[in-house]
Amino acid sequence: MNILVCVSRVPDTTTRILVGPDGKTADKTGVKFVLNPFDEFALEEGLRLREKNGGSVTAVTVAGEVAKDILRTSLAMGADKVAIIKTENEFDSYFTAQNLAEFASNRAFDIILLGKQSIDYDSLQIPAYLGELLGIPSIGVVSKLQIEGNNVSAERDIEGGKEIVSAQLPCIISAQKGLNEPRYPKLPDIMKAKSKPIEEVAAIDCQPRTTILEMSIPSKKRAGVILDGSDGSLDKLVTLLHEEAKVI
């Protein structure tokens, strides 16, 4: 089974993010970056499919040079090959999807796994984009996956329940928490990862479809005010709604 896992490099969930001086990008100084947690589920699923069916797992990212660290993490977890589609510019989900599609198009992957979203920009678009660009089925937010021959059966989390979807390989699966329990890389594999090659591919030229105009930190919530139920507090409520909240 020829398996592709798309991975991204995101700020660690415990890091405090600040907006950079341009007001459009995150300030990356002192920020710790990690392999996107949802991609860990995707990679783990890829590794399990390989362990069951044989074949190989390739991990790929669209990113700048710095992202080689998450490819080494992928190698340490067990990926056979890794590649970076290199760009040092800011880019959007469309750009990423076009580049992943280009990479995947002539390599005959049986299955493409991704995290359901990257926890940095949270666009959630890439699995669907990729399906469209490659002309194959794309099943999103999968928490259980079964593959028999070419038949794929995927359980999806939907509002208030589950949905079971079937498709044929080749297809795209985006991973939800619960799909599996990702393994820890073992110490010898961490040490060996540094000597394995990283394939470098130049990004194809493709115009992003969106640009970020502004980025800001959510304002701190104001403390609520609780009024008692007396008649006197009714007047106060009206005054507050009028003068503080300015809604009436």
Next chain:
Amino acid sequence: MSINRGLTEEQVLLRDTVRKFAEANIKPYAFELDEKEEFSYKISQEMADMGFFSCFIPEEYGGSGLDYVSYIIVVEELARVDGSQAATIAALNSLGVGPLYYYGNSEQKKKYLPKISQGALWGFGLTEPEAGSDAGNTQTIAVKDGNDWVLNGSKIFITNASADITLGSTVLAVTGTKPDGHKELTCFLVENGTPGFTAKKMEKKLMWRASNTSELYFEDCRVPEENILGKRGDGFKQMLGTLDKGRLSIAAMGLGNAQGAFELAMNYAKQRKTFGVPISRHQVISFKLADIEIGLELARTYLYDVCRMTNRGENIIKEGAIAKLYCSELAHTASDHCVQIHGGYGLMKEYGAERFYRDQKLLEIGEGTSEVQRIVIARSIGCFD
């Protein structure tokens, strides 16, 4: 915490990985194992599977092939969460695996190291009831009989020596008198199950309660000549050489303990309010936290530096002693502050502060007490010349 300084990419990945492992596979169980004084075979096997059982030995013996900084980070991250599991790993690598790897011949290495890396323990039998700081006063004796040596005597406080997964221990014994009148000391590899050898678990410890500590008894215990480690008469040198490096893993436990205690204290100080403000805003409390942070920065920078010296094969007799002493005293201060910052809750087991406080204490005693470290340092700067 900005501690990526000077670490390689794989050391950062390794640290993050061990931290995740410790948080998920050890932390939830540490309280109960400590309470019950129980050695966990499950966690031990999980640690072996991760490659913690033979950190710095090469792959040909089933090891993880880590450099010394990486090994020390493993111990530090374990101690940040639990002293007992850190003790199992530090003692196994530095004291169990160390002598076998550095002084063993290739048959001995091939016989024991791969098994250890897969999940077996090996002890380091130096201390005796009458020989602690004064290790030269070893009483255990070995007498040659044909191709065998017959051991009689006992050892005390030996980490990892009596668990179900213990394979054996390196044991120091007197094998004769040197021409200069000093004792001739030799190390023997004694497998558990050898007739005449009993390893008994010691109980009711203050600290490291989920780690295995043992008394060893030898009563006409026969071991073959080929179980001598290295050369006859080299035993004392081997043991001291092992301790020189071993001190770095005790230092790592001090650093990890201090880091864990610091984080616990910091979180608590920001949550707990008195006189209308979080206690972290009271100057005396904030200064305690600032002092621990200073210690952590200095200790980590120094310890990693000494590990890099070890990687380069430099002599670290003085530096190892300084690192061990400084880090264990830092853990003392940090865990003490941690309990103090918790007030009355600091004395209650479920808050976790008191376990750091208890686990710390061994670090100022084991593998050479703080007094002995000061002697080593004083000697190396020429005080006794």
